[in-house]
Amino acid sequence: MKEILTPDTVLSDMIDINYSLLQVVSRIGLDLKYSGLKISEACTRSGIDPNTFLLICKVYSSNEYVPSKTDIAHGNISDIIRYLRGSHLYYTGAALSYLEASFDRLIAPCERRRREVIRKFCTDYKEELVKHFAYEEEVVFPYVESILEGSRAGDYSIAQFEEHHGNVEEKLEDMKNIVMKYLPAECDNSGKISVLLSIYHLQDDLRRHTYVENEILVPMVLNLENYGK
Protein backbone atom coordinates (compact mmCIF):
# COMPACT_ATOMS: atom_id res chain seq x y z
CA MET A 1 0.00 0.00 0.00
CA LYS A 2 2.68 2.47 1.01
CA GLU A 3 4.69 2.51 -2.18
CA ILE A 4 1.72 3.95 -4.06
CA LEU A 5 1.75 6.98 -1.79
CA THR A 6 4.54 8.83 -3.58
CA PRO A 7 4.54 12.14 -5.44
CA ASP A 8 5.09 10.29 -8.71
CA THR A 9 1.99 8.11 -8.54
CA VAL A 10 -0.84 9.20 -10.80
CA LEU A 11 -3.72 10.46 -8.67
CA SER A 12 -6.34 8.26 -10.34
CA ASP A 13 -4.16 5.18 -9.78
CA MET A 14 -3.91 5.97 -6.11
CA ILE A 15 -7.69 6.32 -5.85
CA ASP A 16 -8.19 3.12 -7.80
CA ILE A 17 -6.06 1.18 -5.37
CA ASN A 18 -7.61 2.69 -2.25
CA TYR A 19 -10.83 4.52 -2.90
CA SER A 20 -11.25 5.53 0.74
CA LEU A 21 -8.61 8.15 -0.03
CA LEU A 22 -11.28 9.97 -2.00
CA GLN A 23 -12.30 11.37 1.38
CA VAL A 24 -8.92 13.01 1.74
CA VAL A 25 -8.99 14.23 -1.86
CA SER A 26 -12.33 15.83 -1.25
CA ARG A 27 -11.64 17.37 2.15
CA ILE A 28 -8.31 18.89 1.27
CA GLY A 29 -9.86 20.36 -1.85
CA LEU A 30 -7.96 18.56 -4.58
CA ASP A 31 -9.73 19.00 -7.92
CA LEU A 32 -10.56 15.75 -9.72
CA LYS A 33 -9.98 17.35 -13.07
CA TYR A 34 -6.30 16.77 -12.29
CA SER A 35 -6.78 13.09 -11.54
CA GLY A 36 -4.82 12.05 -14.65
CA LEU A 37 -1.71 13.84 -13.34
CA LYS A 38 0.97 12.75 -10.93
CA ILE A 39 0.12 13.52 -7.32
CA SER A 40 2.86 16.14 -7.12
CA GLU A 41 1.50 17.92 -10.17
CA ALA A 42 -2.18 17.60 -9.22
CA CYS A 43 -1.45 19.03 -5.79
CA THR A 44 0.64 21.92 -7.03
CA ARG A 45 -2.06 22.91 -9.50
CA SER A 46 -4.67 22.84 -6.74
CA GLY A 47 -2.38 24.92 -4.52
CA ILE A 48 -1.72 22.11 -2.05
CA ASP A 49 1.57 20.86 -0.74
CA PRO A 50 2.01 17.27 -2.07
CA ASN A 51 3.89 16.05 1.01
CA THR A 52 1.12 17.18 3.31
CA PHE A 53 -1.50 15.53 1.15
CA LEU A 54 0.48 12.28 1.19
CA LEU A 55 0.99 12.57 4.94
CA ILE A 56 -2.77 12.57 5.53
CA CYS A 57 -3.30 9.80 2.96
CA LYS A 58 -0.87 7.64 4.90
CA VAL A 59 -2.88 8.10 8.09
CA TYR A 60 -5.98 7.02 6.16
CA SER A 61 -4.42 3.98 4.54
CA SER A 62 -2.65 2.37 7.46
CA ASN A 63 -3.39 1.89 11.13
CA GLU A 64 0.28 1.55 11.92
CA TYR A 65 1.58 4.65 10.25
CA VAL A 66 3.52 6.95 12.56
CA PRO A 67 4.75 10.18 10.96
CA SER A 68 8.46 10.80 11.33
CA LYS A 69 9.90 14.07 12.62
CA THR A 70 10.94 14.91 9.06
CA ASP A 71 7.44 14.23 7.72
CA ILE A 72 6.12 16.66 10.28
CA ALA A 73 8.82 19.24 9.72
CA HIS A 74 8.03 19.21 5.99
CA GLY A 75 4.26 19.39 6.32
CA ASN A 76 2.28 22.50 5.58
CA ILE A 77 0.09 23.64 8.46
CA SER A 78 -2.37 25.58 6.33
CA ASP A 79 -3.09 22.49 4.27
CA ILE A 80 -3.60 20.42 7.41
CA ILE A 81 -6.10 22.98 8.64
CA ARG A 82 -7.76 23.03 5.27
CA TYR A 83 -8.20 19.28 5.50
CA LEU A 84 -9.49 19.46 9.10
CA ARG A 85 -12.05 22.10 8.15
CA GLY A 86 -13.20 20.02 5.20
CA SER A 87 -13.45 17.07 7.50
CA HIS A 88 -15.62 19.00 9.99
CA LEU A 89 -17.91 20.05 7.17
CA TYR A 90 -18.30 16.46 6.12
CA TYR A 91 -19.15 15.31 9.64
CA THR A 92 -21.58 18.06 10.50
CA GLY A 93 -23.14 17.93 7.06
CA ALA A 94 -23.32 14.55 5.40
CA ALA A 95 -22.16 12.04 8.01
CA LEU A 96 -24.19 13.09 11.04
CA SER A 97 -27.35 13.86 9.09
CA TYR A 98 -27.18 10.51 7.42
CA LEU A 99 -26.64 8.74 10.71
CA GLU A 100 -29.50 10.64 12.29
CA ALA A 101 -31.86 9.88 9.43
CA SER A 102 -31.12 6.16 9.37
CA PHE A 103 -31.39 6.08 13.17
CA ASP A 104 -34.80 7.74 12.93
CA ARG A 105 -36.01 5.15 10.44
CA LEU A 106 -34.72 2.38 12.67
CA ILE A 107 -36.55 3.49 15.80
CA ALA A 108 -39.71 4.66 14.04
CA PRO A 109 -41.73 1.57 15.12
CA CYS A 110 -40.92 2.11 18.83
CA GLU A 111 -43.44 3.46 21.27
CA ARG A 112 -43.45 7.27 21.22
CA ARG A 113 -41.89 8.13 24.61
CA ARG A 114 -39.20 5.52 24.20
CA ARG A 115 -38.44 6.79 20.76
CA GLU A 116 -38.01 10.29 22.11
CA VAL A 117 -35.48 9.18 24.72
CA ILE A 118 -33.45 7.17 22.22
CA ARG A 119 -33.62 10.00 19.74
CA LYS A 120 -32.44 12.49 22.33
CA PHE A 121 -29.37 10.37 22.93
CA CYS A 122 -28.55 10.65 19.26
CA THR A 123 -29.18 14.41 19.00
CA ASP A 124 -27.22 15.09 22.18
CA TYR A 125 -24.28 13.26 20.70
CA LYS A 126 -24.55 15.26 17.53
CA GLU A 127 -24.63 18.52 19.46
CA GLU A 128 -21.64 17.50 21.52
CA LEU A 129 -19.64 16.76 18.42
CA VAL A 130 -20.70 19.99 16.76
CA LYS A 131 -19.63 21.93 19.84
CA HIS A 132 -16.30 20.14 19.85
CA PHE A 133 -15.70 21.12 16.23
CA ALA A 134 -16.84 24.67 16.86
CA TYR A 135 -14.18 25.07 19.52
CA GLU A 136 -11.52 24.04 17.05
CA GLU A 137 -12.91 26.28 14.32
CA GLU A 138 -13.34 29.31 16.55
CA VAL A 139 -10.36 29.06 18.88
CA VAL A 140 -7.71 26.64 17.70
CA PHE A 141 -7.52 27.26 13.95
CA PRO A 142 -7.59 31.06 14.19
CA TYR A 143 -4.84 30.84 16.80
CA VAL A 144 -2.68 28.69 14.53
CA GLU A 145 -3.34 31.02 11.61
CA SER A 146 -2.36 33.99 13.73
CA ILE A 147 1.03 32.44 14.45
CA LEU A 148 1.48 31.67 10.78
CA GLU A 149 0.90 35.33 10.03
CA GLY A 150 3.40 36.21 12.70
CA SER A 151 0.88 37.95 14.93
CA ARG A 152 0.48 35.49 17.74
CA ALA A 153 -2.77 36.39 19.46
CA GLY A 154 -3.52 36.29 23.18
CA ASP A 155 -2.02 33.91 25.67
CA TYR A 156 -3.45 30.75 24.14
CA SER A 157 -1.09 27.91 23.36
CA ILE A 158 -1.55 24.61 21.59
CA ALA A 159 -0.91 22.77 24.86
CA GLN A 160 -4.35 23.98 25.99
CA PHE A 161 -5.85 22.36 22.94
CA GLU A 162 -4.52 19.01 24.02
CA GLU A 163 -6.12 19.47 27.42
CA HIS A 164 -9.40 20.53 25.88
CA HIS A 165 -9.47 17.70 23.46
CA GLY A 166 -12.00 15.62 25.33
CA ASN A 167 -13.11 12.23 24.28
CA VAL A 168 -15.85 12.23 21.64
CA GLU A 169 -15.71 8.53 21.15
CA GLU A 170 -17.40 7.14 24.25
CA LYS A 171 -20.92 8.06 23.29
CA LEU A 172 -20.53 6.65 19.83
CA GLU A 173 -19.31 3.42 21.34
CA ASP A 174 -22.39 3.36 23.58
CA MET A 175 -24.64 4.01 20.62
CA LYS A 176 -23.08 1.07 18.85
CA ASN A 177 -23.76 -1.25 21.77
CA ILE A 178 -27.32 -0.01 22.19
CA VAL A 179 -28.13 -0.57 18.51
CA MET A 180 -26.40 -3.92 18.40
CA LYS A 181 -27.76 -5.45 21.61
CA TYR A 182 -30.53 -3.56 23.30
CA LEU A 183 -33.05 -2.17 20.85
CA PRO A 184 -36.57 -3.61 21.17
CA ALA A 185 -37.74 -6.36 18.86
CA GLU A 186 -39.79 -4.01 16.70
CA CYS A 187 -36.59 -2.49 15.23
CA ASP A 188 -35.64 -4.48 12.16
CA ASN A 189 -32.33 -6.11 11.51
CA SER A 190 -31.47 -4.49 8.20
CA GLY A 191 -32.09 -1.08 9.75
CA LYS A 192 -29.73 -1.96 12.60
CA ILE A 193 -27.07 -3.06 10.18
CA SER A 194 -27.30 0.10 8.17
CA VAL A 195 -26.98 2.24 11.32
CA LEU A 196 -24.09 0.11 12.57
CA LEU A 197 -22.26 0.49 9.28
CA SER A 198 -22.48 4.26 9.52
CA ILE A 199 -21.42 4.23 13.17
CA TYR A 200 -18.35 2.12 12.41
CA HIS A 201 -17.50 4.26 9.45
CA LEU A 202 -17.82 7.46 11.47
CA GLN A 203 -15.85 5.99 14.35
CA ASP A 204 -12.98 4.97 12.13
CA ASP A 205 -12.99 8.29 10.34
CA LEU A 206 -13.06 10.27 13.60
CA ARG A 207 -10.12 8.28 14.92
CA ARG A 208 -8.02 9.17 11.91
CA HIS A 209 -9.18 12.75 12.08
CA THR A 210 -8.18 12.93 15.75
CA TYR A 211 -4.88 11.30 14.89
CA VAL A 212 -4.14 14.04 12.36
CA GLU A 213 -4.98 16.64 14.99
CA ASN A 214 -2.99 15.14 17.85
CA GLU A 215 -0.04 13.59 16.08
CA ILE A 216 0.42 15.96 13.16
CA LEU A 217 -1.16 19.34 13.81
CA VAL A 218 -0.15 19.61 17.47
CA PRO A 219 3.55 18.70 16.94
CA MET A 220 3.70 21.06 13.94
CA VAL A 221 2.32 23.93 15.98
CA LEU A 222 4.59 23.10 18.90
CA ASN A 223 7.55 23.37 16.52
CA LEU A 224 6.24 26.67 15.35
CA GLU A 225 5.66 28.00 18.87
CA ASN A 226 9.16 27.03 19.92
CA TYR A 227 10.71 28.42 16.78
CA GLY A 228 8.93 31.72 17.27
CA LYS A 229 10.44 32.17 20.71
Added chain:
Amino acid sequence: MESRKSVVLIIPSEIVARGLKSILEESREFLVEENLYDCSRSGKARLRNIDPDVVVIDPAVLDFHGRKEGRNIIGEVCDSAVVALEGPAVNEDILRQYDGAFSLYDEHSLIIRKIRNAIDSRQVEPGPESGELSAREKEILVCVAQGMLNKEIADKFNLSIYTVISHRKNITRKTGIKTVAGLTVYALLNNLIDTGSVQ
Protein backbone atom coordinates in the same frame (compact mmCIF):
# COMPACT_ATOMS: atom_id res chain seq x y z
CA MET B 1 0.22 -14.00 60.82
CA GLU B 2 -1.53 -15.60 57.91
CA SER B 3 -4.62 -13.50 58.21
CA ARG B 4 -2.61 -10.35 57.60
CA LYS B 5 -3.28 -8.70 54.30
CA SER B 6 -0.22 -8.29 52.14
CA VAL B 7 0.61 -4.83 50.85
CA VAL B 8 2.95 -3.61 48.14
CA LEU B 9 3.85 0.07 48.00
CA ILE B 10 4.75 2.00 44.88
CA ILE B 11 5.91 5.20 46.46
CA PRO B 12 8.98 7.15 45.36
CA SER B 13 9.45 8.87 48.72
CA GLU B 14 11.33 6.78 51.23
CA ILE B 15 9.99 8.90 54.08
CA VAL B 16 6.38 8.38 53.08
CA ALA B 17 6.88 4.69 52.37
CA ARG B 18 8.51 3.99 55.69
CA GLY B 19 5.93 6.02 57.58
CA LEU B 20 3.11 4.16 55.91
CA LYS B 21 4.74 0.82 56.52
CA SER B 22 4.98 1.53 60.20
CA ILE B 23 1.35 2.69 60.43
CA LEU B 24 0.07 -0.34 58.54
CA GLU B 25 2.10 -2.87 60.44
CA GLU B 26 1.29 -1.36 63.81
CA SER B 27 -2.31 -2.29 63.18
CA ARG B 28 -1.30 -5.95 62.85
CA GLU B 29 -3.78 -6.13 60.04
CA PHE B 30 -1.35 -5.60 57.20
CA LEU B 31 2.08 -6.73 56.19
CA VAL B 32 4.06 -4.51 53.86
CA GLU B 33 5.97 -6.83 51.54
CA GLU B 34 8.00 -4.31 49.65
CA ASN B 35 8.20 -0.81 48.21
CA LEU B 36 8.78 -0.89 44.46
CA TYR B 37 9.44 2.89 44.21
CA ASP B 38 8.18 3.05 40.61
CA CYS B 39 6.29 1.23 37.89
CA SER B 40 9.26 0.02 35.91
CA ARG B 41 9.20 -3.25 34.05
CA SER B 42 11.08 -5.04 36.80
CA GLY B 43 8.76 -3.50 39.37
CA LYS B 44 5.76 -4.90 37.54
CA ALA B 45 7.35 -8.33 37.30
CA ARG B 46 7.95 -8.23 41.03
CA LEU B 47 4.34 -7.21 41.62
CA ARG B 48 3.09 -10.12 39.55
CA ASN B 49 5.11 -12.50 41.71
CA ILE B 50 3.96 -11.10 45.02
CA ASP B 51 0.33 -10.69 43.95
CA PRO B 52 -0.55 -8.79 47.13
CA ASP B 53 -4.02 -8.10 48.54
CA VAL B 54 -3.55 -4.40 48.07
CA VAL B 55 -1.24 -2.00 46.26
CA VAL B 56 -0.77 1.54 47.54
CA ILE B 57 0.48 3.77 44.76
CA ASP B 58 1.50 7.40 44.55
CA PRO B 59 0.12 8.30 41.08
CA ALA B 60 2.97 10.80 40.76
CA VAL B 61 5.18 7.87 39.69
CA LEU B 62 3.20 7.75 36.44
CA ASP B 63 3.52 10.35 33.71
CA PHE B 64 0.54 12.50 32.86
CA HIS B 65 -0.98 10.06 30.36
CA GLY B 66 -0.13 7.06 32.47
CA ARG B 67 -1.88 8.54 35.47
CA LYS B 68 -5.27 8.15 33.91
CA GLU B 69 -4.51 4.55 33.19
CA GLY B 70 -2.65 3.88 36.40
CA ARG B 71 -5.30 1.59 37.77
CA ASN B 72 -5.29 -0.51 34.61
CA ILE B 73 -1.53 -0.77 34.53
CA ILE B 74 -1.68 -2.51 37.91
CA GLY B 75 -4.78 -4.45 36.90
CA GLU B 76 -2.88 -6.04 34.04
CA VAL B 77 -0.29 -7.39 36.39
CA CYS B 78 -2.24 -8.57 39.42
CA ASP B 79 -5.74 -8.63 40.80
CA SER B 80 -5.02 -6.58 43.92
CA ALA B 81 -7.12 -3.73 45.22
CA VAL B 82 -5.34 -0.50 44.35
CA VAL B 83 -5.37 2.52 46.63
CA ALA B 84 -4.00 5.88 45.53
CA LEU B 85 -2.23 8.54 47.53
CA GLU B 86 -3.89 11.90 47.10
CA GLY B 87 -1.52 14.66 46.14
CA PRO B 88 -0.92 17.58 43.79
CA ALA B 89 -0.44 15.22 40.85
CA VAL B 90 -3.95 13.81 40.97
CA ASN B 91 -7.45 15.13 40.53
CA GLU B 92 -10.80 13.59 41.26
CA ASP B 93 -11.14 12.00 37.83
CA ILE B 94 -7.92 10.15 38.33
CA LEU B 95 -8.81 9.04 41.84
CA ARG B 96 -12.17 7.73 40.74
CA GLN B 97 -10.63 4.82 38.89
CA TYR B 98 -8.90 3.50 41.99
CA ASP B 99 -10.53 1.26 44.57
CA GLY B 100 -9.75 3.80 47.26
CA ALA B 101 -7.64 6.82 48.11
CA PHE B 102 -6.28 8.56 51.15
CA SER B 103 -4.32 11.66 51.98
CA LEU B 104 -1.01 11.91 53.78
CA TYR B 105 -2.81 14.04 56.33
CA ASP B 106 -5.52 11.50 57.10
CA GLU B 107 -5.51 10.12 60.57
CA HIS B 108 -3.87 6.83 61.00
CA SER B 109 -7.08 4.93 61.80
CA LEU B 110 -8.81 6.48 58.78
CA ILE B 111 -6.02 5.30 56.50
CA ILE B 112 -6.45 1.76 57.77
CA ARG B 113 -10.19 1.96 57.30
CA LYS B 114 -9.87 3.28 53.75
CA ILE B 115 -7.51 0.49 52.76
CA ARG B 116 -9.79 -2.06 54.35
CA ASN B 117 -12.79 -0.69 52.41
CA ALA B 118 -10.83 -0.83 49.19
CA ILE B 119 -10.15 -4.51 49.71
CA ASP B 120 -13.81 -5.12 50.53
CA SER B 121 -14.99 -3.28 47.46
CA ARG B 122 -13.11 -5.77 45.33
CA GLN B 123 -15.24 -8.53 46.77
CA VAL B 124 -18.28 -7.03 45.05
CA GLU B 125 -17.11 -8.59 41.83
CA PRO B 126 -19.45 -11.40 40.90
CA GLY B 127 -17.94 -14.58 39.53
CA PRO B 128 -17.87 -15.18 35.80
CA GLU B 129 -19.18 -12.85 33.10
CA SER B 130 -22.85 -13.60 33.35
CA GLY B 131 -23.80 -10.44 31.49
CA GLU B 132 -26.87 -10.30 33.70
CA LEU B 133 -26.97 -7.37 36.15
CA SER B 134 -27.39 -8.23 39.84
CA ALA B 135 -30.29 -6.76 41.80
CA ARG B 136 -27.97 -4.22 43.47
CA GLU B 137 -26.46 -3.26 40.14
CA LYS B 138 -29.91 -2.65 38.73
CA GLU B 139 -30.78 -0.40 41.67
CA ILE B 140 -27.60 1.56 41.17
CA LEU B 141 -28.13 1.75 37.43
CA VAL B 142 -31.56 3.30 38.01
CA CYS B 143 -29.99 5.96 40.26
CA VAL B 144 -27.32 6.69 37.66
CA ALA B 145 -29.97 6.99 34.97
CA GLN B 146 -31.85 9.46 37.15
CA GLY B 147 -28.76 11.61 37.29
CA MET B 148 -27.63 10.87 40.85
CA LEU B 149 -23.97 11.34 41.72
CA ASN B 150 -21.83 8.55 43.16
CA LYS B 151 -21.81 10.29 46.51
CA GLU B 152 -25.61 10.48 46.60
CA ILE B 153 -25.93 6.84 45.61
CA ALA B 154 -23.45 5.84 48.30
CA ASP B 155 -25.49 7.71 50.92
CA LYS B 156 -28.77 6.27 49.73
CA PHE B 157 -27.66 2.65 50.02
CA ASN B 158 -25.25 3.25 52.82
CA LEU B 159 -22.26 2.08 50.80
CA SER B 160 -18.79 3.50 50.50
CA ILE B 161 -18.26 5.60 47.41
CA TYR B 162 -15.70 3.10 46.20
CA THR B 163 -18.19 0.28 46.38
CA VAL B 164 -20.55 2.34 44.24
CA ILE B 165 -17.74 2.93 41.77
CA SER B 166 -16.98 -0.74 41.74
CA HIS B 167 -20.63 -1.53 40.97
CA ARG B 168 -20.61 1.05 38.23
CA LYS B 169 -17.55 -0.52 36.68
CA ASN B 170 -19.30 -3.87 36.69
CA ILE B 171 -22.39 -2.38 35.10
CA THR B 172 -20.26 -0.92 32.32
CA ARG B 173 -18.35 -4.14 31.87
CA LYS B 174 -21.53 -6.17 31.57
CA THR B 175 -23.52 -3.81 29.37
CA GLY B 176 -20.68 -2.36 27.32
CA ILE B 177 -22.08 1.12 28.02
CA LYS B 178 -20.00 3.87 29.60
CA THR B 179 -21.80 7.20 29.54
CA VAL B 180 -24.66 8.26 31.77
CA ALA B 181 -26.75 9.11 28.71
CA GLY B 182 -26.14 5.64 27.29
CA LEU B 183 -26.97 3.96 30.59
CA THR B 184 -30.23 5.91 30.75
CA VAL B 185 -31.26 4.57 27.38
CA TYR B 186 -30.25 1.08 28.46
CA ALA B 187 -32.29 1.31 31.68
CA LEU B 188 -35.29 2.51 29.73
CA LEU B 189 -35.10 -0.19 27.08
CA ASN B 190 -34.88 -2.82 29.78
CA ASN B 191 -37.87 -1.40 31.62
CA LEU B 192 -35.86 -0.54 34.71
CA ILE B 193 -37.18 3.01 34.55
CA ASP B 194 -40.15 4.47 32.76
CA THR B 195 -40.01 7.37 30.36
CA GLY B 196 -41.63 9.62 32.96
CA SER B 197 -38.53 9.60 35.16
CA VAL B 198 -36.23 10.81 32.40
CA GLN B 199 -36.12 14.53 31.76
